[in-house]
Amino acid sequence: MLKIEDLHVHVGGKEVLKGIDLHIEEGETFILFGPNGSGKTTLLMTIMGFAGYEVTGGRILFKGKDITNLPTYERARMGIGMSFQRPPTIHGLKTRDLVQMCARGRQITEAEVEELARKVNFENFLDRDINDGFSGGEIKRSELLQLMAQEPDLVLFDEPESGVDLENMALIGKIARALLDGPLEPSPVACMKELKARKKTSGLIITHTGYILDYVNADRGQVMFHGRLCCQGRPRDILDHISKYGYKECVRCLS
Amino acid sequence: MSELKNVKIPQVDLSKYNFEQGEVPELADLRQLDVDDRAELLMAGVDVEEEERSGTFLQIDHSNVHCSSRGQGVEVLSIKKALEKYNGLPEYYWQAMDKDKDEFTRAAAEKLHGGYFIRTAKGAKIEEPVQSCLFIKGQNVAQSVHNIVVVEEDSEVHIITGCATSHKVSSALHLGISEFYIKKGGKLTFTMVHNWGEEVSVRPRTVGIVEERGVFVSNYILLKPVKSVQSFPTIFLNGPGAVARFNSILVAPRGSYINSGNKIVLNAPETRGEIISRAITTGGTIIAPGVIEGNAVPARGHLECKGLILNDGVIHAIPELKGTKSGVELSHEAAVGKIAQEEIEYLMARGLDEDEATSTIVRGFLNVDIMGLPRELKESIDQTIAENEKEMF
Numbered sequence: 351m352l353k354i355e356d357l358h359v360h361v362g363g364k365e366v367l368k369g370i371d372l373h374i375e376e377g378e379t380f381i382l383f384g385p386n387g388s389g390k391t392t393l394l395m396t397i398m399g400f401a402g403y404e405v406t407g408g409r410i411l412f413k414g415k416d417i418t419n420l421p422t423y424e425r426a427r428m429g430i431g432m433s434f435q436r437p438p439t440i441h442g443l444k445t446r447d448l449v450q451m452c453a454r455g456r457q458i459t460e461a462e463v464e465e466l467a468r469k470v471n472f473e474n475f476l477d478r479d480i481n482d483g484f485s486g487g488e489i490k491r492s493e494l495l496q497l498m499a500q501e502p503d504l505v506l507f508d509e510p511e512s513g514v515d516l517e518n519m520a521l522i523g524k525i526a527r528a529l530l531d532g533p534l535e536p537s538p539v540a541c542m543k544e545l546k547a548r549k550k551t552s553g554l555i556i557t558h559t560g561y562i563l564d565y566v567n568a569d570r571g572q573v574m575f576h577g578r579l580c581c582q583g584r585p586r587d588i589l590d591h592i593s594k595y596g597y598k599e600c601v602r603c604l605s
Numbered sequence: 606m607s608e609l610k611n612v613k614i615p616q617v618d619l620s621k622y623n624f625e626q627g628e629v630p631e632l633a634d635l636r637q638l639d640v641d642d643r644a645e646l647l648m649a650g651v652d653v654e655e656e657e658r659s660g661t662f663l664q665i666d667h668s669n670v671h672c673s674s675r676g677q678g679v680e681v682l683s684i685k686k687a688l689e690k691y692n693g694l695p696e697y698y699w700q701a702m703d704k705d706k707d708e709f710t711r712a713a714a715e716k717l718h719g720g721y722f723i724r725t726a727k728g729a730k731i732e733e734p735v736q737s738c739l740f741i742k743g744q745n746v747a748q749s750v751h752n753i754v755v756v757e758e759d760s761e762v763h764i765i766t767g768c769a770t771s772h773k774v775s776s777a778l779h780l781g782i783s784e785f786y787i788k789k790g791g792k793l794t795f796t797m798v799h800n801w802g803e804e805v806s807v808r809p810r811t812v813g814i815v816e817e818r819g820v821f822v823s824n825y826i827l828l829k830p831v832k833s834v835q836s837f838p839t840i841f842l843n844g845p846g847a848v849a850r851f852n853s854i855l856v857a858p859r860g861s862y863i864n865s866g867n868k869i870v871l872n873a874p875e876t877r878g879e880i881i882s883r884a885i886t887t888g889g890t891i892i893a894p895g896v897i898e899g900n901a902v903p904a905r906g907h908l909e910c911k912g913l914i915l916n917d918g919v920i921h922a923i924p925e926l927k928g929t930k931s932g933v934e935l936s937h938e939a940a941v942g943k944i945a946q947e948e949i950e951y952l953m954a955r956g957l958d959e960d961e962a963t964s965t966i967v968r969g970f971l972n973v974d975i976m977g978l979p980r981e982l983k984e985s986i987d988q989t990i991a992e993n994e995k996e997m998f
Contacts, residue, residue, distance in 0.1 A: 400950050422953040423962075432954050438947045442969025451965070454956045479969070500955060 351376045351413065351504055351552040352397070358407035359389075359396050366392045368577040369408070374504070379530055379553040379566055381585040384574035385597050390556045391435070393574070394506045397554075398432050399425050412504070427454070431502025433493040435509050439481040445492060446476040452499040466498050470525055486513020487522070494525045505529055505553045511561040523565025529553075530566055560589040575600040612892050612921070615833045615862055617806050619708065622747035622778045624716045629668040629742075635661065642740070642771055648829070648989055649767030650798035650982050651738045657979065659762075660723070662737040666746050667718040678729025679762060680722070684751050687722030694722070697753050701784040701812040701841075709808040713749045713780045720750035720781070725760035725791070734763040734796075734979060739781065741805070742771040747778040754783070756791035756819070763794040765982065770802040777805045785813030785821065789844065792820040796978060798986070801831040803860060809836040817844030817873075824976040825853040825865065828989050830889075833862040837894065840869050842876040852976050853882040856993075857889025857918060866894030866923070871904035871933070878906040883970055886918030894923040899933030908937035913944060913970060964994055 352374040359367035366389045374380045384390050396403040397410060399422040409418045417425055440448075449463050458466075467473045470491040475484075484492060490510060497505060510522055530553045555562060562568075563585055571585035573592070580603050581588060591599070632638065635653040638646070643653050655661050659676030662669070662683070669683035688694055704714045721737050741748050756762060770777055779801070787793050793813075801807055815821050821840055840849040851867040869878030880895040897906035912920035924937040944966050952962035973986055 398954055400954075401946060421958075422950060423956055423958045426954055426956040434951065434954075438945060438951055440948050440951070440966055440969050442972030442974070443965060448952075448955070451952075451957060452955045496955060 351378070352554070353411040354408070355411070356408035357396070357405065357410065359392055360404045360406050361392060361402060365406070366577050367396065370579055372572075372579060374552050374554060376550045377552060378569045379555065381563070381568045381571035382554065382556045382574055383571060383588055383592060388574045389577040390574050391508055394432065394508055394554070394556065397506060398422055398430065426500070429503035430506065431497045431500045431504070432506040433490070433497060433508060433510065435512060437481050437489060437493065439479065441479050441482065443480050444477055445472075445480050445495075448480050449476070449495055449499045452496045454500070458499060463499070467495055469498070470495050471521060487515060487518035490514055490518065490522050494522065494529065497529055498525070503551055505551060507553060507555040509556050509558060511557065511559050519561055520565075523562060526562065527566045560585075560593075563589060573597070573600055612864065612894075612923075614835050614864055615806075617778060617808065617833075619712055619747070619778075621745070623743070623745050624747045624749065626667050626743055626746060629665045629670050632663070632671045635663060635671060642742070645769040645771060645800060646738055646740065646767060647985060649738065649769040649800040650765055650796070650826075650985060651736055651767040651769075652981065657733050657981070658736050659731050659733040660735040662721040662723075662735075663740065664719045664721075664738070664748070664750060665740045666743045666748055669719045672721075674735070676731055676733060678726040678760070679731050679735060680724045681735060682722045684717070684720040684722050684753065687753070694753065697755060697784060697786060698751075701786070701814050702782055702810060706810065709780050710782065710810050713751060713782045713810070716749050717751055718749045720752040722753045723762070723764060724755040725757050725762050727757040727760060729757075729760040731760070731762040734765045736765045736767065738767045738769070739779065740769050740771070741774055741777045741779060743777070744774055745776050746774070747780065749780040750782070752781065752783040754785045754793060754795070756785075756787045756793045758788045759790040761792040763796065766795070766797045767800070768797065768807075769800040770805050772802070774802060775804045777802070779805065779807045779809070781809040783809065783811040783838075785811070785840075787813065787815040787819035787821055789817045790819065791816075794822045794824070794977075796824040796976065796982070797826070799825075799827040799831065799834070800829045801834075803830045804832050806832050807834040807836070809838075811836065811838035813838070813840040815840060815842050815844065815847040815849060818846040819844060820847070821849045823851045823867070824973070824978065825851070826973065826986060827854070827863060827865070828856045828986070828993060830858050830861050831863065832860070833864070835864040837866045837868060839867075840878075841872055842870065842878065843872045845873045846875045847873060848877045850879040851881065854971055854973060855882065855884045855891055855893070856971070857884070857886045857891045859888030859918070861889035863889065864892040866892070866896070868896040868898070869906060871897070871899045871906060872901055874901050874903060876901065876904045880908045881975070882910045884910070884912040884920050884922075885915060885967065885970065886912070886920050887915045888918045890919040892921045892923070894925070895937070896925045896927070897935050898927040898929070899935055900929045902930045902932035904933050906933075906935045910937075910939040911970070912941040913967070914941065915943070915967070967994075
């Protein structure tokens with residue numbers, strides 16, 4: 351699904367990513383760990399193609415196509431969706447209308463928007479301006495709602511747990527999982543096995559606390575340190591190690 | 606020294622325009638207007654079917670051609686009839702406004718072509734808006750009107766004024782004196798939509814006086830080209846608990862000069878004033894002065910002016926606050942800039958291309974939801990924005 355080869359990225363004239371290689375398979379959920387400032391968010395922003403993230407080497411392939419120089423909206427239309435950590439407020443743009451725009455091409459109805467909103471307990475926010483005065487948990491629910499409408503094949507999720515209380519965490523975790531794994535309930539038209547086979551959404555999730563691991567089926571994890579990827583392993587194991595010893599091992603490993 | 610006084614306003618040569626012109630015959634029904642004129646009026650928010658309207662007033666050039674009121678509790682007259690009927694309206698006519706304020710008030714005082722007199726009955730809550738329309742059809746016409754609105758105690762009314770010019774007119778001048786009197790507990794919502802032309806100069810002069818617990822809400826929408834507008838409606842909150850709010854949405858394409866400001870004077874305790882404006886230039890000039898003056902306590906005022914320069918053009922926001930008593934609370938925020946890249950990228954990450962993202966943000970910026978307009982007027986404004994997007998941006 352996503353293949354990154356020897357990616358070098360400059361931000362503000364300074365090299366932040368120093369040769370990243372990463373491969374995420376179809377349907378795979380990948381967890382990215384690492385201390386603040388290590389380059390995790392830069393990687394997500396570069397995959398999305400935002401201005402200010404200058405690729406100085408390497409390339410990004412999505413579904414086999416080189417997207418390194420594609421504009422952001424084409425990447426989104428190809429199936430990359432991102433949950434923002436601090437999305438901007440857009441005055442006068444109702445959440446309801448943005449959700450509808452996210453569905454692009456599929457033309458979802460008002461009723462469908464409300465149905466989706468109910469899943470994230472967000473019906474009462476549909477008429478509010480997007481992100482205007484939203485709390486941490488509300489931002490996450492709004493971002494997930496937009497992603498549900500967008501139905502991306504690769505979800506980029508920057509710190510799903512930041513600014514979220516425990517109660518919201520359970521809801522966000524459940525929805526994140528549904529986005530990645532498809533509906534959790536058996537359906538009359540297809541058995542679970544078929545449903546799972548059909549749903550091929552991949553995920554790239556940044557986490558500090560690891561709370562999200564209680565909810566999503568994470569396949570693989572890796573630590574980003576000083577703009578390089580190291581320590582590949584099972585996400586749980588990595589988390590356990592980091593919470594006990596911090597990133598000291600990375601220093602040794604990369605030096 | 607106030608920055609306002611340093612702003613140069615394009616001169617209007619009054620001698621260039623025709624103040625004397627033949628009468629236009631009366632119309633029983635707005636549907637008798639020709640198709641093009643109706644279209645211009647629709648774009649100025651006028652409902653030519655007159656459905657869902659409590660009353661209608663239409664002035665074409667120098668004549669009042671239509672005047673009706675359906676609803677109970679509201680009187681709609683031409684100003685000339687009202688002056689006759691009420692012995693010259695001594696309590697209201699030129700009472701809030703100074704005749705000698707400037708050359709335009711003097712010209713309007715000298716030659717009166719018409720205008721409306723709208724008065725509610727005490728305690729009447731007029732559900733459907735009263736609409737008035739000031740229309741210019743003749744070339745080089747100077748239209749000079751005088752409007753008086755009296756909102757009696759504890760009554761409420763919404764007046765929608767559409768100002769437009771026939772598309773055949775290339776040059777015209779509109780002078781409009783408006784005096785608003787809002788009595789105790791009365792509420793006036795005054796919505797004005799301007800649809801002038803590229804060679805039309807507009808010099809409205811407006812003053813309002815609000816008594817105890819009275820509410821004045823003004824909505825001003827200017828999306829279409831105009832040669833020059835200069836206006837500075839001023840509201841005096843003279844009774845305790847009175848409230849005034851101005852909402853403006855201004856778009857200046859290349860060639861337009863818009864100098865549109867507001868002033869609220871808080872003269873009594875517990876008064877509140879708010880001025881909110883959104884301005885977009887795509888090559889024209891917008892001067893947006895705002896003044897709130899607090900002369901009593903407790904009193905609060907807030908001024909908010911946001912401007913977007915989309916291509917080039919000028920936006921000059923001039924917020925001014927004046928407090929003359931300890932304890933007044935006045936604040937302002939003003940911002941002039943471009944669309945934030947961050948907002949465009951956010952929408953692009955959802956699959957909108959750059960043009961779609963820009964237009965979505967601009968539409969949000971010009972959102973009129975805050976004005977609480979009737980549905981069909983809001984739709985017609987949204988449609989005007991959509992239709993003009995191509996030329997505007």
